[in-house]
Amino acid sequence: xxxxxxxxxxxxxxxxxxxxxxxxxxxxxxxxxxxxxxxxxxxxxxxxxxxxxxxxxxxxxxxxxxxxxxxxxxxxxxxxxxxxxxxxxxxxxxxxxxxxxxxxxxxxxxxxxxxxxxxxxxxxxxxxxxxxxxxxxxxxxxxxxxxxxxxxxxxxxxxxxxxxxxxxxxxxxxxxxxxxxxxxxxxxxxxxxxxxxxxxxxxxxxxxxxxxxxxxxxxxxxxxxxxxxxxxxxxxxxxxxxxxxxxxxxxxxxxxxxxxxxxxxxxxxxxxxxxxxxxxxxxxxxxxxxxxxxxxxxxxxxxxxxxxxxxxxxxxxxxxxxxxxxxxxxxxxxxxxxxxxxxxxxxxxxxxxxxxxxxxxxxxxxxxxxxxxxxxxxxxxxxxxxxxxxxxxxxxxxxxxxxxxxxxxxxxxxxxxxxxxxxxxxxxxxxxxxxxxxxxxxxxxxxxxxxxxxxxxxxxxxxxxxxxxxxxxxxxxxxxxxxxxxxxxxxxxxxxxxxxxxxxxxxxxxxxxxxxxxxxxxxxxxxxxxxxxxxxxxxxxxxxxx
Amino acid sequence: xxxxxxxxxxxxxxxxxxxxxxxxxxxxxxxxxxxxxxxxxxxxxxxxxxxxxxxxxxxxxxxxxxxxxxxxxxxxxxxxxxxxxxxxxxxxxxxxxxxxxxxxxxxxxxxxxxxxxxxxxxxxxxxxxxxxxxxxxxxxxxxxxxxxxxxxxxxxxxxxxxxxxxxxxxxxxxxxxxxxxxxxxxxxxxxxxxxxxxxxxxxxxxxxxxxxxxxxxxxxxxxxxxxxxxxxxxxxxxxxxxxxxxxxxxxxxxxxxxxxxxxxxxxxxxxxxxxxxxxxxxxxxxxxxxxxxxxxxxxxxxxxxxxxxxxxxxxxxxxxxxxxxxxxxxxxxxxxxxxxxxxxxxxxxxxxxxxxxxxxxxxxxxxxxxxxxxxxxxxxxxxxxxxxxxxxxxxxxxxxxxxxxxxxxxxxxxxxxxxxxxxxxxxxxxxxxxx
Numbered sequence: 001x002x003x004x005x006x007x008x009x010x011x012x013x014x015x016x017x018x019x020x021x022x023x024x025x026x027x028x029x030x031x032x033x034x035x036x037x038x039x040x041x042x043x044x045x046x047x048x049x050x051x052x053x054x055x056x057x058x059x060x061x062x063x064x065x066x067x068x069x070x071x072x073x074x075x076x077x078x079x080x081x082x083x084x085x086x087x088x089x090x091x092x093x094x095x096x097x098x099x100x101x102x103x104x105x106x107x108x109x110x111x112x113x114x115x116x117x118x119x120x121x122x123x124x125x126x127x128x129x130x131x132x133x134x135x136x137x138x139x140x141x142x143x144x145x146x147x148x149x150x151x152x153x154x155x156x157x158x159x160x161x162x163x164x165x166x167x168x169x170x171x172x173x174x175x176x177x178x179x180x181x182x183x184x185x186x187x188x189x190x191x192x193x194x195x196x197x198x199x200x201x202x203x204x205x206x207x208x209x210x211x212x213x214x215x216x217x218x219x220x221x222x223x224x225x226x227x228x229x230x231x232x233x234x235x236x237x238x239x240x241x242x243x244x245x246x247x248x249x250x251x252x253x254x255x256x257x258x259x260x261x262x263x264x265x266x267x268x269x270x271x272x273x274x275x276x277x278x279x280x281x282x283x284x285x286x287x288x289x290x291x292x293x294x295x296x297x298x299x300x301x302x303x304x305x306x307x308x309x310x311x312x313x314x315x316x317x318x319x320x321x322x323x324x325x326x327x328x329x330x331x332x333x334x335x336x337x338x339x340x341x342x343x344x345x346x347x348x349x350x351x352x353x354x355x356x357x358x359x360x361x362x363x364x365x366x367x368x369x370x371x372x373x374x375x376x377x378x379x380x381x382x383x384x385x386x387x388x389x390x391x392x393x394x395x396x397x398x399x400x401x402x403x404x405x406x407x408x409x410x411x412x413x414x415x416x417x418x419x420x421x422x423x424x425x426x427x428x429x430x431x432x433x434x435x436x437x438x439x440x441x442x443x444x445x446x447x448x449x450x451x452x453x454x455x456x457x458x459x460x461x462x463x464x465x466x467x468x469x470x471x472x473x474x475x476x477x478x479x480x481x482x483x484x485x486x487x488x489x490x491x492x493x494x495x496x497x498x499x500x501x502x503x504x505x506x507x508x509x510x511x512x513x514x515x516x517x518x519x520x521x522x523x524x525x526x527x528x529x530x531x532x533x534x535x536x537x538x539x540x541x542x543x544x545x546x
Numbered sequence: 547x548x549x550x551x552x553x554x555x556x557x558x559x560x561x562x563x564x565x566x567x568x569x570x571x572x573x574x575x576x577x578x579x580x581x582x583x584x585x586x587x588x589x590x591x592x593x594x595x596x597x598x599x600x601x602x603x604x605x606x607x608x609x610x611x612x613x614x615x616x617x618x619x620x621x622x623x624x625x626x627x628x629x630x631x632x633x634x635x636x637x638x639x640x641x642x643x644x645x646x647x648x649x650x651x652x653x654x655x656x657x658x659x660x661x662x663x664x665x666x667x668x669x670x671x672x673x674x675x676x677x678x679x680x681x682x683x684x685x686x687x688x689x690x691x692x693x694x695x696x697x698x699x700x701x702x703x704x705x706x707x708x709x710x711x712x713x714x715x716x717x718x719x720x721x722x723x724x725x726x727x728x729x730x731x732x733x734x735x736x737x738x739x740x741x742x743x744x745x746x747x748x749x750x751x752x753x754x755x756x757x758x759x760x761x762x763x764x765x766x767x768x769x770x771x772x773x774x775x776x777x778x779x780x781x782x783x784x785x786x787x788x789x790x791x792x793x794x795x796x797x798x799x800x801x802x803x804x805x806x807x808x809x810x811x812x813x814x815x816x817x818x819x820x821x822x823x824x825x826x827x828x829x830x831x832x833x834x835x836x837x838x839x840x841x842x843x844x845x846x847x848x849x850x851x852x853x854x855x856x857x858x859x860x861x862x863x864x865x866x867x868x869x870x871x872x873x874x875x876x877x878x879x880x881x882x883x884x885x886x887x888x889x890x891x892x893x894x895x896x897x898x899x900x901x902x903x904x905x906x907x908x909x910x911x912x913x914x915x916x917x918x919x920x921x922x923x924x925x926x927x928x929x930x931x932x933x934x935x936x937x938x939x940x941x942x943x944x945x946x947x948x949x950x951x952x953x954x955x956x957x958x959x960x961x962x963x964x965x966x967x968x969x970x971x972x973x974x975x976x977x978x979x980x981x
Contacts, residue, residue, distance in 0.1 A: 078859070080859070080980065081980075100858065100859045100861050116853070117856055118849050118853045118856050118857075119852070119853070119972070120852055121845075121852070129845060129849050130860030130861045132842040132845060138837075138842045138843055139841050139842075140840060140841055140842055140844075181860075296643065
């Protein structure tokens with residue numbers, strides 16, 4: 001039996017894990033310090049004199065809103081960006097990273113939010129890339145890499161096949177490949193950038209177990225997140241970043257409200273005041289809806305549900321399980337659609353997008369910069385993108401500029417869009433304000449159905465509150481509302497009923513107050529009944545931190 | 547047990563229905579149109595007499611007998627076969643959503659055979675030397691393959707090389723000039739590589755370093771090289787000393803037939819009676835394929851072309867890799883250009899590459915960014931192109947200008963995806979900017 005060697009004992013007691021025989025991986029620990037790191041892009045200061053110390057063998061969380069500068073900081077640390085000023089110290093010695101290669105050599109590994117894996121390569125090829133072992137004349141020899149992957153895979157229970165092609169693997173497994181990549185390169189500090197964004201709650205729990213295992217083995221982890229619950233569950237220490245500056249640090253025992261107000265800079269109400277739904281007639285019906293890709297695979301598979309007036313149906317699921325196709329099919333944006341979608345008795349399948357919108361459907365697309373707005377157009381123009389042809393905004397074939405300007409002024413006021421002028425281009429706005437513009441446009445028509453896809457992705461907490469209130473207000477006006485979200489917090493916050501999609505199939509519809517465990521199992525492919533049965537037989541508390 | 551079987555078959559049924567829902571009628575429609583053409587042209591208006599295909603040349607060691615076919619009867623058979631295969635394609639599309647590969651390939655073979663018989667039967671002499679068809683094709687195939695390999699090197703690393711045409715032309719001109727001055731064909735060959743490399747350098751510098759749109763830089767480079775070589779051709783190559791142009795008299799690269807192999811009917815004369823450039827082509831096709839898919843160098847290049855960020859985070863210098871590959875690609879295309887003036891004809895003339903650089907791009911796509919695929923595609927284009935030149939000499943039932951379109955029509959069909967979806971390297975054409 002071997003014991004892991006460590007140079008220094010961490011503050012929290014770390015009992016070294018016994019490891020068997022040759023699987024032994026010598027882990028040195030190192031202390032990482034960032035001193036006065038500043039990174040500016042032109043006039044934008046993304047990081048402003050940031051100090052951060054990561055002690056050996058600790059899980060250090062970096063908490064901050066989207067756009068607070070967390071990822072920039074980590075890219076500086078990983079050698080992807082050169083800091084404008086400030087220095088990085090490894091074990092007290094200043095280092096300069098000209099590229100990720102230097103950072104890796106210093107023992108820093110990173111799992112990016114968007115995986116850095118070549119989709120058409122095998123696991124082994126991806127892991128080997130950059131430090132390949134070769135035989136005669138540079139001929140690749142992946143055998144060592146395969147062996148190493150199998151070793152690490154066995155050690156942490158990853159169950160990764162070195163010869164699988166990455167694009168065929170589920171995201172959770174791809175993430176493990178990323179971790180293997182770092183471990184193979186002897187990372188002593190592992191940076192995980194928003195690692196849970198693509199995972200189901202159960203996968204998140206598994207990831208946290210892996211993180212604890214790594215920590216026990218002496219690897220320090222920098223965990224970047226904006227999810228308070230996860231940060232509290234896993235961290236040894238928390239550093240909060242707001243607008244590029246460190247605003248303080250906190251213990252994991254700090255209350256959620258305190259953390260949230262540190263992160264946002266003012267007190268925020270985390271729970272939404274929402275009256276119970278008053279569902280009326282089910283005027284929106286989806287029957288046996290199937291959507292096919294160009295090569296004939298089912299992206300959405302025989303989905304049926306209804307939404308009543310005055311209720312919010314949230315569609316939950318891990319990204320890429322058919323949510324996009326569901327909204328596209330309703331809007332008439334998809335080519336190969338079978339089944340029926342009726343609104344107030346009128347069939348929508350086979351209609352053009354214009355006809356669907358005219359039938360009274362309001363739609364907030366999941367990617368607002370690509371599909372929701374024209375970035376170079378002004379706010380005023382974006383507010384009438386779907387209405388410019390209507391009488392009130394046009395004179396013959398000309399635009400009625402004064403009417404458009406008046407409309408914009410009203411909407412900017414009503415939706416609290418923070419901008420110096422409605423003539424400003426839409427891409428000058430922050431994510432939250434852009435989303436308000438999209439919402440303002442979509443809600444300014446009389447609606448019979450409102451669909452919002454990822455309504456608060458990349459939006460600051462302050463705007464989230466506002467957007468959620470407007471969505472609930474629309475429900476209370478008696479509109480059937482569908483929210484598609486991969487954020488379980490948001491789903492639980494807004495939903496009156498929750499539909500879970502997995503691999504294009506509907507796993508069931510459950511009440512809005514269902515447990516995370518239940519939803520997590522459904523998001524992993526169990527039907528509502530199967531998930532309920534499983535939860536009643538297995539105690540559920542194992543995901544909680546000790 | 548029975549439930550398992552029934553679930554499986556119902557899953558199969560579902561998959562089948564899904565394929566039917568998105569089936570494409572492209573292939574049966576094209577086949578039907580071609581079959582109608584075959585019936586009308588090959589069968590109804592088929593020429594009388596015989597079509598003779600000569601398989602051997604007089605000097606060959608092993609003589610194969612000529613293949614003599616009755617033109618009209620063969621035309622009818624071919625047309626009927628086309629109709630049957632088109633029908634099968636329709637039925638298959640209806641039943642399983644797509645045409646089986648063997649039906650497509652049989653259709654292509656039968657149609658091409660029918661076309662050949664019809665056109666040979668229609669000429670005055672009613673015969674064609676197949677060896678001539680293939681050896682002549684190599685005149686087009688060789689530069690095409692070098693061009694495509696240049697494209698493979700560039701695009702696999704993520705840079706679109708539209709400047710292949712310019713690189714070929716620069717190579718052809720420089721080989722002629724340097725070859726004439728030094729009197730050494732190999733000096734010309736080397737100079738051609740350098741010229742191609744320089745054009746590649748411009749492409750790399752502008753598109754990788756200064757992030758100018760790759761397509762636009764490539765097009766501009768083609769125009770630049772055409773203009774420059776044209777100008778220098780007028781100003782230098784037309785200088786006469788003692789009544790002779792001395793700067794446009796490049797020496798020939800000698801043919802080096804390989805013993806035994808060169809005696810194999812058809813294949814021997816086509817591949818094993820070539821100059822050093824021809825063998826270099828074969829070596830490069832195999833070598834680049836091996837390097838791309840079996841070595842560390844290739845793994846890194848493909849990573850850079852597929853997901854540059856991933857390569858960067860693994861410590862690979864993306865832009866340097868791309869730069870070097872574009873330079874290598876330029877040199878390869880330059881060498882290909884030398885073929886025009888050192889092997890094919892013995893002098894340079896204005897715009898002598900005649901758009902082959904663009905056909906090389908098509909061969910690259912047709913060959914799915916794979917050196918061997920590109921080689922086979924180039925062979926196909928080469929044979930089609932040479933058929934045109936052979937038939938332009940004979941009196942044929944169709945106009946020579948119409949036949950001249952043949953390789954290009956083929957190119958469009960190929961690139962339009964009749965041969966299945968081809969997948970370009972994901973980051974091809976997208977400049978990489980850190981951060």
